[in-house]
Amino acid sequence: MAYWLATAKDAQSKAHLKRFDPRYWTVNFPRPMMAAVTTTGARSLRVDATFYQANDLAGLIWEAEDRFDHPLLRYETNRDFRGIRLSLHWQSSGVMALDAINGPTLTIEGRTQNGAAKSWYVRLWNYASGTPSNADIMLDFSALNGGFALPGDADPVWAADIDRMFISLVPPGFTNSSAPLSAPAEGWVELTNISCDGPGSTIAIGDVIVPPHGLSIATGYDDSYNLTPQRVLHNALRLGYRGSINHYVGMSHYFRLTRLGSYFYVSAAGGTLNAPCLAWHTDFAAQAKAMGYALIQSLSYELFDAHCWNDWKQRAWNGDAALTGWVPPSTLLSPVHAGAMAYLKGVARAFVQIAVSAGHVPRFQIGEPWWWVMPDGRICLYDAAAKAALGGAPINIPTVRSTSLSAAQKALLDTAGVLLAASTAALAAAVKLDHPTCETMILIYLPTILDDAAPDVQRANVPVGWAAPAYDVLQLEDYDWVTTGNVGASGRGVAAASARLGYPVAKQHYLSGFVLNPNEVAQWQQIEAAAQVARERGVAETFIWALPQVLRDGFTIFDEGETPVDAFDDVLFPLALGQQARVSPGFSTAIVTTASGREQRNAAWASARMRYDAGTGVRSESDVQTLIAFFRARRGAAKAFRFRDPLDHSSNGMTGVPTATDQILGIGNGVQTRFPLIKRYGSGPDAEVRPISRPVGGSVLVATGGMRHLTGWTLSGGDILFTLPPISGQTVTAGFRFDVPVRFAEDNLDIDSTTFAAGDISSIPLIEVREG
Numbered sequence: 001m002a003y004w005l006a007t008a009k010d011a012q013s014k015a016h017l018k019r020f021d022p023r024y025w026t027v028n029f030p031r032p033m034m035a036a037v038t039t040t041g042a043r044s045l046r047v048d049a050t051f052y053q054a055n056d057l058a059g060l061i062w063e064a065e066d067r068f069d070h071p072l073l074r075y076e077t078n079r080d081f082r083g084i085r086l087s088l089h090w091q092s093s094g095v096m097a098l099d100a101i102n103g104p105t106l107t108i109e110g111r112t113q114n115g116a117a118k119s120w121y122v123r124l125w126n127y128a129s130g131t132p133s134n135a136d137i138m139l140d141f142s143a144l145n146g147g148f149a150l151p152g153d154a155d156p157v158w159a160a161d162i163d164r165m166f167i168s169l170v171p172p173g174f175t176n177s178s179a180p181l182s183a184p185a186e187g188w189v190e191l192t193n194i195s196c197d198g199p200g201s202t203i204a205i206g207d208v209i210v211p212p213h214g215l216s217i218a219t220g221y222d223d224s225y226n227l228t229p230q231r232v233l234h235n236a237l238r239l240g241y242r243g244s245i246n247h248y249v250g251m252s253h254y255f256r257l258t259r260l261g262s263y264f265y266v267s268a269a270g271g272t273l274n275a276p277c278l279a280w281h282t283d284f285a286a287q288a289k290a291m292g293y294a295l296i297q298s299l300s301y302e303l304f305d306a307h308c309w310n311d312w313k314q315r316a317w318n319g320d321a322a323l324t325g326w327v328p329p330s331t332l333l334s335p336v337h338a339g340a341m342a343y344l345k346g347v348a349r350a351f352v353q354i355a356v357s358a359g360h361v362p363r364f365q366i367g368e369p370w371w372w373v374m375p376d377g378r379i380c381l382y383d384a385a386a387k388a389a390l391g392g393a394p395i396n397i398p399t400v401r402s403t404s405l406s407a408a409q410k411a412l413l414d415t416a417g418v419l420l421a422a423s424t425a426a427l428a429a430a431v432k433l434d435h436p437t438c439e440t441m442i443l444i445y446l447p448t449i450l451d452d453a454a455p456d457v458q459r460a461n462v463p464v465g466w467a468a469p470a471y472d473v474l475q476l477e478d479y480d481w482v483t484t485g486n487v488g489a490s491g492r493g494v495a496a497a498s499a500r501l502g503y504p505v506a507k508q509h510y511l512s513g514f515v516l517n518p519n520e521v522a523q524w525q526q527i528e529a530a531a532q533v534a535r536e537r538g539v540a541e542t543f544i545w546a547l548p549q550v551l552r553d554g555f556t557i558f559d560e561g562e563t564p565v566d567a568f569d570d571v572l573f574p575l576a577l578g579q580q581a582r583v584s585p586g587f588s589t590a591i592v593t594t595a596s597g598r599e600q601r602n603a604a605w606a607s608a609r610m611r612y613d614a615g616t617g618v619r620s621e622s623d624v625q626t627l628i629a630f631f632r633a634r635r636g637a638a639k640a641f642r643f644r645d646p647l648d649h650s651s652n653g654m655t656g657v658p659t660a661t662d663q664i665l666g667i668g669n670g671v672q673t674r675f676p677l678i679k680r681y682g683s684g685p686d687a688e689v690r691p692i693s694r695p696v697g698g699s700v701l702v703a704t705g706g707m708r709h710l711t712g713w714t715l716s717g718g719d720i721l722f723t724l725p726p727i728s729g730q731t732v733t734a735g736f737r738f739d740v741p742v743r744f745a746e747d748n749l750d751i752d753s754t755t756f757a758a759g760d761i762s763s764i765p766l767i768e769v770r771e772g
Contacts, residue, residue, distance in 0.1 A: 001213060003528045005521055006554035008071040015207035017075050020062060020086055020196045023234070024075065026226045028166075029058040032257055032264050032307065035169070036276035038283040039230045044192040048276040049095065051171035051185040052257060052264060053178050059107075059166035060189070068227055070235050071554040072208040079110065081141040081159040083199040090128065090135050094187025096170045097132035098125040101148075104169060104189075106139070108146070110162035120146035120157045124167070180259050186275045210240035213559035215531060216543045217241035218511060221280070222250035223548035229284035235551055237291055240558075244294045246475075246511070246543050247284070248367060249351050251330050252304035253277060266307050268343060272350040281351065285358035295360045296441065297351040299344065299427075300367035305331040312340035314372050314380035317396045322372035322380040332372040335423035337385040345430035352431050352438065362438035364431045365475060366424050368445055370461040371416055377401035379460065381416050389419055401453040413459035421465025428471065441509070442471045446478035446493035449500065458500075467501045474503035477511040477545065481671075482530045483523040488673030488723055490530060494537070510534035513545035521553045528557060569634060572642045572739065573614070573766075574626050579646050582613040610740055610768040612643060618764065627764065628749065636747035640769040642694055642739035649696075651679055651735045658735030660701035660708045665734055668704065668726030675720045675732050693718035693771040696737040705730045718771070742766040 017024075022045035027035045035049040035058040049058045064081075066074035096103050106122040122144060128135040147153030171185045217236050224232050236245065254277045258267035271278070288295050303312075305323060314322035314332045323329040333340040348364060356362050372380040377399030381387075387394055390412065397409050405413075428440040448461045468474070476497060481489045498505070512531040515523045527544065534542045544550060544557070618627055634641060648654045651662035665675040677692040677700075695718060702709045704726045713722045726732050745765035 001215075001528060001532050002558045003524060004554075004556045004558070005524060006071045006556045008074055013207045013209075014204045016202045017205040018196050019081075019084065019201055019203060020194055022191070022194060023228050023231045024062070024066070025228065026061045026063070026068070027058055028061060028226055030056065033058065034253060034274050034276045036225060036280040037228055038279055039228050040190065041192070043194045044190065045194070045228070046191075046279070047169065047189045048279040049169055049187050050256075050274045050276060051181060051187065052259070053180055054171070054173055054175040055178050056171060057174075058169045060169065061164060061166040063164040064162055068551065069206075069231070070239060070551045070556075071206070072556065073206040073235055073238055075205040076203045078200065078203050079161050079163065080200060081162050084141045084159070084196060084201050085198045086139045086141070086194075086196050088137055088194045089192045090124070090130075090133075090137055090189070091192070092133050092187070092189040094172070094185060095189060096172055096174055098128055098135060099132040102170055102174050103132070104167050106165055106167050108144075108157055108159075108162055108165045110158065113158050113160070115161075118158075120144075120155055122146050122157065123148055126150050180262075180264075184257065184270070209238055210556060210558065212242045213240045213557050214535065214542075215241060215557060216243040216246065216541050217547050217550070218246040218248065218513075218543045218545040219547045220248040220250060221254065221277070222248075222252050223546070225250075225253045225277075225280065229280060229287050232284070232547065233287050233291055233293070236293075236547055239550065239556065241544070241547075242292070244296055244363075244541055244543075245288055246296045246298055246365065246509075246545075248298040248300070248546075249281070249347075251300060251302040254347065254351075255303075255307065257307060264307055265309050266303065266343065268346055272346045278354070281354050282358070285355050285360060289359045294363065295355045295358075296363045296365050297348075297355055298365040298367045298443070299348050299351065301333045301335065301344070301369050302330045303333055305329045308333070309339070311384060312337050312343075313383060314386070315383040316374055316378040316380050317382050317398070319382075320374070320378075322374070324372075325375075332370070332380065334383045334385050335369065335371075335420050336389040337383065341423060341426065345427055348427055348431050349434055352435060356435060362431070362435040363441070364428065364438055365441040365443055366427055366471075367443045369420060369424050369442075370445070370448065371420065373400055373454070373457065373461075377454070379413075379416075379457070381412070381460070386416075386419075390415055400457045401451075403453075403455060405456050410456055410459060413456055416460040417463030418465060420460065421463040421470075425465070425470065439472045441473040441475050442466055443475040443477065443511070444497060446476055446490070446497060447480055449496045450489055450493045462497070462500060464500065468503045468507070473507055473509055473540065474501055475509040475511060478530075479512075479514055479545070482512060482526050483515070483520070484669075485526055485672040485674050486725060487526075487530070487533075488721060488725065489671075490533075505538045506540055508539045509541045509543065510537075510539045511543045511545045513549065515549045515553060518552060524553065524555050567638075568640045568741065568769075568771075570642065572644060573742070574630060579617065579644075582616055583610070583645060583647050609770070610645065610742070611745075612645075612742065612766040614764040614766055631744060631749055634744065637744045640741050640743040643742040643766060645740050649739070650737050651692075658699060658701055658737060660703035660735050661706060661733045662735035663733060665720065665732045668728055668730040668732060670728040671725050673722045673725045675722070675734075677718045677720065677734060677736060677738075679738070691718060691771075692736065692738045694739045694741050696739060699737040701735040703733045706733075741769045741771055743769055 022039045025037050025045055027037045029035045032052050033050060033056040037045055037047050040046050047060050064079040065077040098104055104124045106124055108120040112118050124137055127139055128137045130136055141159040144157040146155035169189060173181055254273050255266040256270055256274045257264040258269055285295055308331050312333050314334050322332040352362050352364050379397055379400050394412050395408050431438050444462055449458050451457060478490050478493055513527045531542050618624060650656050651658050663679055677695055679690045679692055681688040700715055702713050702720055713720055745767045
């Protein structure tokens with residue numbers, strides 16, 4: 001596989017899109033209310049909303065700039081709406097009517113003709129014909145006015161520079177107060193017969209289709225709740241993801257709420273899922289089925305803290321609630337609290353039923369169930385329900401980050417593991433009560449198994465009660481190791497999980513990723529590599545986690561049709577021919593001469609690309625025969641091969657004998673185990689750093705801190721893989737001989753053996769192949 005971080009300007013294939021296409025509207029709203037937008041046809045959409053407070057307001061949004069799709073699939077940014085006419089049919093129920101004082105208003109955010117930021121408030125009732133809940137609306141952006149009463153309050157809209165616009169939807173009892181409504185209110189709006197015409201009504205949109213590459217994709221409702229399901233799935237399909245979608249239903253948008261005093265808490269009153277969530281997931285499941293995806297519904301023990309009942313939360317010894325690092329935080333449900341687990345069972349059954357109703361085979365993942373461990377090592381086994389289940393007065397474990405826990409503390413962790421396993425088994429059984437053939441999956445976080453600082457925490461958080469055949473599939477993830485380059489720990493973690501729980505590789509899934517922050521896009525390299533390792537290991541499915549980050553960063557993955565082994569023959573160009581080759585390192589530099597005569601130079605390559613001409617080594621008919629046989633075996637330029645550069649093939653100078661300290665590969669940080677081989681030319685910040693992908697077998701020497709390692713590492717391609725990560729601050733060095741990966745520059749050979757006697761020399765061009 002290969003990957004690419006695309007940007008918006010990279011899209012080569014374009015199609016056209018009508019502005020205000022139903023698929024590309026979004027919603028937004030404040031907590032605790034909830035809203036969702038779904039497409040109901042090629043020219044129609046629906047918004048569902050649940051209101052809890054008198055000042056709740058949802059916005060149905062159209063943006064001039066596409067901020068949500070993959071860069072290769074985004075629509076073009078065009079802020080000029082002059083001459084555009086938008087018409088639609090409006091129907092609504094349970095929201096403020098069109099003719100009300102606080103009725104639906106189109107807020108337009110942009111700039112005036114003079115460039116000053118401004119918002120216009122266009123009352124839709126002024127442009128409607130019909131009733132306040134069933135009307136046709138026509139908006140001509142060349143003659144559009146803000147203001148409540150027209151023409152007296154007219155505020156002409158300057159439509160040439162608009163950023164976004166949104167239609168406000170509020171409950172019938174809307175006021176400016178945050179006071180709770182007497183009861184939760186549900187409302188909806190349907191826009192049908194959406195039509196846009198006039199100059200500029202059509203904009204360009206990326207029309208890229210990445211061929212299927214064999215990877216699946218994970219999604220999360222908490223990251224995509226504001227988009228239409230059709231838009232989310234369109235991105236996944238166009239980016240080549242097939243097979244299953246591992247869909248995390250989230251922890252902060254699916255629930256209904258009930259009020260107690262001035263707070264709102266999750267509740268199953270009126271139905272398990274809120275109406276917008278139900279509408280969104282019903283459409284998501286149907287769209288996924290239509291596109292050929294198999295759907296895995298994923299539910300965790302995590303819940304948005306602000307709406308979680310206090311006695312449902314896991315707690316530390318001193319009573320601190322288990323809180324994650326998200327802002328605002330989520331909490332972890334106690335696996336032994338009867339009320340919390342009954343609620344979670346209802347949620348699981350509801351989501352799996354949505355999938356089944358859409359025609360999917362029932363598949364359910366229990367995602368990362370664990371007893372939470374605080375950053376300082378305190379494990380949260382001490383909520384009231386847990387203490388009762390653990391004997392009433394369980395021993396304190398001040399920190400699990402210890403290699404010297406007492407026998408009693410270890411026994412407590414073992415018992416906690418038994419309780420966790422019983423809890424997840426009961427959750428799976430609840431789903432199987434409705435759907436006996438449901439495929440169940442358990443997702444575990446591998447660093448829990450191999451945490452050297454907390455070797456006994458796996459007793460509680462990877463219980464042996466999860467061992468096969470407790471679940472149909474074991475799902476593994478290890479994103480902290482992946483993104484820090486700790487491939488050695490990843491390999492050991494997979495082996496440890498397989499040994500502890502006993503699932504064969506064909507009954508395993510792997511989730512690779514994720515990139516939390518947009519300034520950490522370099523982590524995609526490790527994520528792609530980890531996914532490839534999982535595929536080569538033979539797992540049933542490999543998922544990229546997750547689609548929102550894929551879209552944000554432009555991550556684009558390709559299956560090149562051949563693995564690198566197929567495209568590269570690990571054989572050496574006939575040495576006798578290569579020793580006489582001409583050598584030509586080259587760079588790509590753009591040089592622009594300004595009007596003043598000065599030059600501006602832009603180097604496109606960080607290191608030279610080598611070219612060779614092996615024709616000088618062909619001196620006899622025997623050489624010709626050797627060359628032709630080698631050329632035919634490589635299928636001309638189709639397959640690369642090794643070439644020994646006669647002038648530069650050692651880490652020590654150009655041709656010297658390698659030593660273990662020739663080249664600095666990096667500095668240990670106590671985590672990283674993969675160190676790519678490199679060779680530096682020159683010194684300081686201007687030195688050229690050359691990746692070495694084809695070291696000569698048996699020639700590689702490795703040292704850390706100046707001390708040579710005879711064992712404790714392996715060679716994988718051009719990477720040194722340590723069994724244990726070098727300690728922090730330790731310099732990692734290596735020495736080696738190396739070959740250059742090259743291919744024939746042309747698909748034909750032009751050699752006349754009769755000319756050798758006359759002193760003519762044939763040209764046999766070879767060109768370096770960039771690898772990795």
